[in-house]
Amino acid sequence: MINLLRKILFPFSILYGFITSIRNFLFDKGILKSHTFDLPIIAVGNLSVGGTGKTPQIEYLIRLLSSKYKVATLSRGYKRKSEGFVLADANSNAAVLGDEPFQFYQKFPNIQIAVDANRKNGIEQLLSQPSKPEVILLDDAYQHRKVKAGFYVLLTSYGDIYADDFMLPTGNLRESRSGSKRANIIIVTKCPENLSIEEQNKIRIRLKLNSNQELYFSYIDYDEFIYSESKSIKVDEIKNADKLLLAGIAKPEPFFAYLQSNNDEKLVFPDHHHFSENDLVNIKDKAQNKLIITTEKDYVRLKNSVLKEQLYYLPIKSSFLSDSDNFDKTILNYVGTSTRNR
Structure with missing residues (x-):
């Protein structure tokens, strides 16, 4: 169709x-x-x-x-709740920056991470900072x-x-x-x-x-470990364990294929999905006491939610x-x- x-x-x-x-x-x-x-x-x-x-x-x-x-990244900040130019700082989160820029900020705290839909204005703002990129x-x-x-x-x-x-x-x-x-x-x-x-x-x-x-x-x-806020587990150790795999990215099939065993449940959401309270309740009900493994991009939006005690992410690199x-x-x-x- x-x-x-x-x-x-x-x-x-x-x-x-x-x-x-x-x-x-x-x-x-x-x-x-x-x-x-x-x-x-x-x-x-x-x-x-x-x-x-x-x-x-x-x-x-x-x-x-x-x-x-001195490196800076400048993104649009897709689906963020803020407007205009924002330079990441200790008060930033995925809602303010967007999920991908916030992921950059979490992984690379020593560089400047900025968002602005107007790239010209964003560059001018970065160049006006005391420490220019x-x-x-x-x-x-x-x-x-x-x-x-x-x-x-x-x-x-x-x-x-x-x-x-x-x-x-x-x-x-x-x-x-x-x-x-x-x-x-x-x-x-x-x-x-x-x-x-x-x-x-x-x-x-x-x-x-x-x-x-x-x-x-x-x-x-793909990384050999999955990570939570406080611990890591080797992927080999959880490959055959019952778990819930969760992804809100454009093409999640390789992510699932890398982790999935026969008894796993998969939940697929749209790319850059904003997880509502109802979504979180449904995810927790489906997971019961199983591990919940998600992508790194989804994790930055979910890590402070009701799922955090059983939530892990799988890092990737190119x-x-x-x-x-x-x-x-x-x-x-x-x-x-x-x-x-x-």
């Missing part, structure tokens, strides 16, 4: 694609103004809606850069062309690459495939760990890269199938060169 509806809506995809192409043309020609800033800015995003692994990729860049530079990472800002980043990292999911997709509402693309040409680096995310060189080359051909673009393949690397040294070198060269030129 959904596929039929998408086919019926194909004319609207053509219209939407035309509108976004005109917008990009106006930015490309300088008719619509893009603002630039005198420091290295890396934008991480995608052409499609949701589920390409932006959060673990931002965390990878934080780990790479934060030992050498030396590098800014823009989260989910590939289509935010009112700011021109110095470097673009485009993500596309294995098995759902943009070269095979269509514009909304028929497909999942926010803009046409030609938007990929703005990227300096393209990463095919969520690959199988054993993806062959032959298959990688086939994908490379389908993506039709420009000669100046670099292509990498990454996979989701890892490259190969050539991670080349990726690191490209990023560090861009940031180092931009910093010296300031």
Whole structure:
């Protein structure tokens, strides 16, 4: 039924694609103004809606850069209850920042975490702080062309690459495939760990890269432990135990597959779901005395709830199938060169 509806809506995809192409043309020609800033800015995003692994990729860049530079992240703060520019501090929570920025703040307390739907204003506010960042990472800002980043990292999911997709509402693309040409680096995310060189080359051909673009393949690397507020347990020790698996992310299937045994119960919620009191009561009733294991993104919204005594999360990170040294070198060269030129 959904596929039929998408086919019926194909004319609207053509219209939407035309509108976004005109917008990009106006930015490309300088008719619509893009603002630039005198420091290295890396934008991480995608052409499609949701589920390409932006959060673990931002965390990878934080780990790479934060030992050498003063790093800040700037996100929209999707579904937060605050407005305007907010700089994370000790009073912040997921409701104020949004779940992903609050996750950054919990994991990387020594960098600046900010949210603002207006990226230009957000960058200006960060640069007005007493301790100015030396590098800014823009989260989910590939289509935010009112700011021109110095470097673009485009993500596309294995098995759902943009070269095979269509514009909304028929497909999942926010803009046409030609938007990929703005990227300096393209990463095919969520690959199988054993993806062959032959298959990688086939994908490379389908993506039709420009000669100046670099292509990498990454996979989701799951932690060997699950964590609560006060303890950790090896995944091997709970694999066959009865438990409730809970996820409110775009594509939860790999998370479930990594943890699930035959007797486990799964609860799936929409991406960035706001858990109501009724949700929490229902989850607790279903779990009884079992462990509740959720994603790291969901955990930051649930850790102070009635579930906290039995609640654990599974961390993930982005890892490259190969050539991670080349990726690191490209990023560090861009940031180092931009910093010296300031």
